[in-house]
Amino acid sequence: MGLLLDINSNIVKELNSFAHNGTNLKLNGLFKIDSERSIWLGKKWQNFYIDFSKQLIDKEIFKSLLELAEQSLLYEKISSLVSGNSINTSENRSALHSALRLPKDETLKVNGLDIVKDVHKTLDQVELIVDKVHKGQWRGYSGKPITDIINIGVGGSDLGPFMVANALKDFRVPSRLELDFHFVSSMDGTQIFKLLEQLDPATCLFIISSKSFTTVDTFYNANTAMEWMLEACPIKKLVLKQHFIGISANPEKMSDWGIFKENRLLFWDWVGGRFSLWSAIGLPIALSIGMKNFRQLLAGAHEVDKHFATTSFDSNLPVLLGLIGVWNATFLNINAHTVLPYDGRLQFLPNYLTQLEMESNGKAVTKSGHKVEFKTCPILWGDIGPNAQHAFYQLLHQGTQKVSCDFIAPIKRYHDKKNKSKTDEFLVKQHDLALANCLAQSRVLAFGNKAVSNSGELPAHKFYNGNQPSTTILMDELNPHTLGALIAMYEHKVFVMASIWGINPFDQWGVELGKVISEEILESLYVKEDGQKYDESTESLLKAVKGKV
Numbered sequence: 001m002g003l004l005l006d007i008n009s010n011i012v013k014e015l016n017s018f019a020h021n022g023t024n025l026k027l028n029g030l031f032k033i034d035s036e037r038s039i040w041l042g043k044k045w046q047n048f049y050i051d052f053s054k055q056l057i058d059k060e061i062f063k064s065l066l067e068l069a070e071q072s073l074l075y076e077k078i079s080s081l082v083s084g085n086s087i088n089t090s091e092n093r094s095a096l097h098s099a100l101r102l103p104k105d106e107t108l109k110v111n112g113l114d115i116v117k118d119v120h121k122t123l124d125q126v127e128l129i130v131d132k133v134h135k136g137q138w139r140g141y142s143g144k145p146i147t148d149i150i151n152i153g154v155g156g157s158d159l160g161p162f163m164v165a166n167a168l169k170d171f172r173v174p175s176r177l178e179l180d181f182h183f184v185s186s187m188d189g190t191q192i193f194k195l196l197e198q199l200d201p202a203t204c205l206f207i208i209s210s211k212s213f214t215t216v217d218t219f220y221n222a223n224t225a226m227e228w229m230l231e232a233c234p235i236k237k238l239v240l241k242q243h244f245i246g247i248s249a250n251p252e253k254m255s256d257w258g259i260f261k262e263n264r265l266l267f268w269d270w271v272g273g274r275f276s277l278w279s280a281i282g283l284p285i286a287l288s289i290g291m292k293n294f295r296q297l298l299a300g301a302h303e304v305d306k307h308f309a310t311t312s313f314d315s316n317l318p319v320l321l322g323l324i325g326v327w328n329a330t331f332l333n334i335n336a337h338t339v340l341p342y343d344g345r346l347q348f349l350p351n352y353l354t355q356l357e358m359e360s361n362g363k364a365v366t367k368s369g370h371k372v373e374f375k376t377c378p379i380l381w382g383d384i385g386p387n388a389q390h391a392f393y394q395l396l397h398q399g400t401q402k403v404s405c406d407f408i409a410p411i412k413r414y415h416d417k418k419n420k421s422k423t424d425e426f427l428v429k430q431h432d433l434a435l436a437n438c439l440a441q442s443r444v445l446a447f448g449n450k451a452v453s454n455s456g457e458l459p460a461h462k463f464y465n466g467n468q469p470s471t472t473i474l475m476d477e478l479n480p481h482t483l484g485a486l487i488a489m490y491e492h493k494v495f496v497m498a499s500i501w502g503i504n505p506f507d508q509w510g511v512e513l514g515k516v517i518s519e520e521i522l523e524s525l526y527v528k529e530d531g532q533k534y535d536e537s538t539e540s541l542l543k544a545v546k547g548k549v
Ligand code: F6P
Pocket: 154, 155, 156, 157, 209, 210, 211, 212, 213, 214, 215, 218, 273, 274, 359, 508, 511
């Protein structure tokens, strides 16, 4: 089996038969017959403990999943990924986000050139900017230092930096000035107009983040920001020099827009947008947490890269996350997956993962152009666990859908603080409360009410079936290093799943057509006469928009 999960292969037939013999796949029973289950399915690695024991697998299934990985040539595919082969076949590129985390003294040659040098040159450039802004030396048109950083970007040029900068607010470095961070992504203008009302143009620094530097959403927002700046300071050159930084893989487009040469930060076409937070796209993160912490984020991810490339599959965390993902989606037909962080700092992780997983693996053709004959990426969503308990857990506990869950929680809050204040103590207590809820919810979801409480016979509406599979990811504490590692685990999980399915996780052709059609429709909005250009529904909607219905 090379590129395509072969539904006729013996290993796939075997896994299908395990899945269809579902009567054995009851978590209560699986725990009863195997008292060591949480030992062999509980994996400790560095600052992480991942409990896979509440997944609907047993020893035989586990073994077969590992065999599936072998037969899918996963070892070879991982090595192709990290060595820079052109594995993004539809775009003829490599996917080298792991190279963005390589230490300075390593080398990785792609087409004869050592890309690690370029990576670190850019990191040094990022550091210079961070330093200048933090020291109050980056000044606006009136000579005042910068106080507000506004990242304008969308998708991978927004979600990653936004999620990480929020998650690591506790690690913000004190700069001479209290910096405020803002993220603008939505094309409809709500965010940017509301934000600009509150800002002083003299102290704003806009970061235009766009791999392609052509994304219309970003450029409408950037143009609005420019117009607003020019109202305050009509000297465009000065505004561009002191108030706009560009980050892109397309230097020509940056120059066309007017970004000053010294304000251009580059990354490379071998970095996918949704894998780009480690590149210069991470500038807002570095401005927020400082370069030392940003490098820790990279170091955490690099640890996972090494683990992924060298650890045998039975203890390889991203491989296990991926194999279980495939087992749930493809074999058990569980088409929904929810991510539930029990720490408000990870509020935006689920949203970030929707792009990482669904834009990567929401595909129905294989790399060789064949239609897949099985289910690929499930629908992913999530929220802070404690809030989700009061929103959609009802469906998880008593609804009719099978849903797989990832519970995520740091074990400690403010691990190293010696002199805790009263407020810190209370924060720790609240953190423990969330942790207890995390463990309780995964227990009830797995085992149902009969097994976890002795409340006797209950009316049907109080019945909890249990048997919803989940993985619990615990980390010692949330810091730049552990967050970097966590994100890299999910990146590689996505790659593992794609490798088993035989699909390309690094392109996103499914988002292109809508962009083209919307250009046509935008023109039609301004045409007075009724048209017959589109389908009836769209024509009626256009009429309604124009007030003709
Ligand atoms: O439309 C999808 C997409 O291409 C994503 O893959 C990407 O992260 C986002 O748009 C933004 O693209 P860019 O960074 O080129 O502006």
